[in-house]
Amino acid sequence: MARNKRALPEINAGSMADIAFLLLIFFLVTTTMDVDSGINRKLPPWQPDEQTPPPPIKKKNIFTVVVNSNDQILAEDEYMDIKDLRDAAKKFLINNGDGTCDYCTGGARSPISSDNPGKAVVSLVNDRGTSYELYVAVQNELAAAYNELRDELARRTYGVGMDQLNEEQKDQMAEAFPQKISEAEPVNLGG
């Protein structure tokens, strides 16, 4: 009887910290904190033999960006520095040549630039010798041009930036400035 009443001796928990530390160090070593992020793009489907020619687009609705193997940029037949590309693309998109875009404030309405944002297409051609770094930079600047225009429009219509809009409003902004970046089939420009 006396034996049953005796409590079990308490287990020493002093080494628990050591065990936990061991596990902690293991996870510290194996962990990689980098979050995967990048620029999303959609490739055109593969068509081995072009049966139907693409619908014609007026030349003024195309903003051509050509990058050669020396990492030089030619935008609309003019030599351009990477840091001017964003503003040039914005100016092209917001041009509002035919006057149908009522939200394009500040458009130059130039007859030789895009009719409206819905028709505007950015065409990107790169050489095989272009560095990946510059290619990503160009893609980034073009995406930034669209994002800035959407953000400005969001501020005008809702008074808040893009990041505070709900999904429906975001889609609405994306529709106002549809991102149309077309990439040419690979060529060898040299240079």
Add this chain to the structure above:
Amino acid sequence: MSKFKKKTGGGTPAISTASLPDIVFMLLFFFMVTTVMREVTLLVENKKPYATEVKKLEKKNLVTYIYVGKPKQALQSTMGTEPRIQLNDAFANINEIQPFVIQEREAINEAEKALMTVSIKADQSVKMGLITDIKQELRKANTLKINYSTRKGEVFGDKR
């Protein structure tokens, strides 16, 4: 006498370490939750370019990675210095991309197949020729959603 003796035995009492395991466990759980195990060992140099307009890649199980870059210093004696493609744990040729991507797509369940994304993790020094070839292969394999993996940062940090 005994009264005086007690006082000499004083000093700062030992700090209780009873809550130490709790603190350590808290840290442990934090790391267990945030950790992402590195699945492949990199055989190529991978210094990703900078970009600002980045989007996070969600649903890790739908993402396939293609690494491109110069072989690492230790491997350059056998592999040379030309940029190579790495799929999983081995170097690959350009014509191995299609079967690889198709095989990866088979592993995804039917409903989510259209959402499969290929993340191109290329070194910033790689030339576009190789990237274009990879893109053409992906088009042939009908995997059209791609992602250029980048680091977050200003694009022209060193060009201004």
